[in-house]
Amino acid sequence: MEASLDFLNYLDENLSLKIMTCLDDPSDIVRAASVSHNWLHFVIDNGLAKKLCFRMFPQLSRVDHVVEHCCVARNPQVEAGSSNMEWETLKKEHRVYAFLARGCMSFAERKDCITEAIMASSTDRDPDESIDNTLEELDRVGWGRSYWSSKGQSNPAVPETLTYKLVADLCVITEIRIKPYEAFFQPGSPIYSARSVLFRMGHSLGDDFVWTYTSEEFPMDQESNLQSFKLPEPVLCIGGILQIELRGRVQTQRSDGLFYIWY
Incomplete structure (x- = not known):
């Protein structure tokens, strides 16, 4: 040797x-x-x-x-x-x-890292338009519609947040996918998308949340398709809480002239 x-x-x-x-x-x-x-x-x-x-x-x-x-x-x-x-x-x-x-x-890749909806900053008609509907893959469940709707706002700059519990207290997140909702039952089938989105990750502290990571702001397409937002680097979420902030309202509802966000 x-x-x-x-x-x-x-x-x-x-x-x-x-x-x-x-x-x-x-x-x-x-x-x-x-x-x-x-x-x-x-x-x-x-x-x-x-x-x-x-x-x-x-x-x-x-x-x-x-x-x-x-x-x-x-x-x-x-x-x-x-x-x-x-x-x-x-x-x-x-x-x-x-x-x-x-x-x-070595975390296995999976698309269903979200296990539970915690809260939405606002909901127009609860429970029919609850945040729980965002966990459904389809726009329709049975004969019913499946989407979350914010409350209407006269100011299009008012943001909305959706907060979720992940499958574990330690999760590596590389990409988040969101689909705006197309109101096929309204005249013209409007899409109630936000202009942009950002993501926060962290843990709960009593009734509050502590965010240890906040992403950049990503522009959203005004289309009803599953849009992927890839983070610049894999993020270790310590605490298992994910928050999605939707910024900028685009679509008004004909019945009241207010701006809504639907997902």
Whole structure:
């Protein structure tokens, strides 16, 4: 077997760190930590799994500390207040962030990440035009119509929000799809679309919500088709709450001359 050299022993630490931070897959971080005792210490001491996790999902930078369930055997030689205690803490963070990063990457792609409608900022006729109707794929259910309608406004700039619960407290969101509603039962079949849309993600805090991510504003087509809005980067929603803000009203209703949004 040919002799090989460990570049960690010969390069400046900053240069070694620059090389190692080129790893962009959490599995590679774990493999690197398995190369040798020297590499294990380098990966853990420099928190490479944590740094990669933060690069992948900046929303995790708000995490204050991590807690690991008691699934790893505790080293009886570790004494409180010793340097070993700090090493054990770094190892715990390495395990948690490597697992979290890998788990987030391996989420199966699914189109039904929304599991429950929480609330709409306004509803014209509840329950007939409830936000729950937005979870139906079809515009008609049985003999009935299926859509949500806002209350009418004389000012077209008044926004509306739709808030939903996702399938899990941790979800990676890459794309959101929305379909404006075409009122086929009204003269001319008007489409009650918003001019633009933006998205917020976060968690609930009592009766309020805390938003850890807000997207850019996306223009909407004034068409009744399923429109896809791809986020610039995958977003880790911590807390499982998604809010859709619909901005700018386009269509008035003939019966009262007010602006509405229907989805």
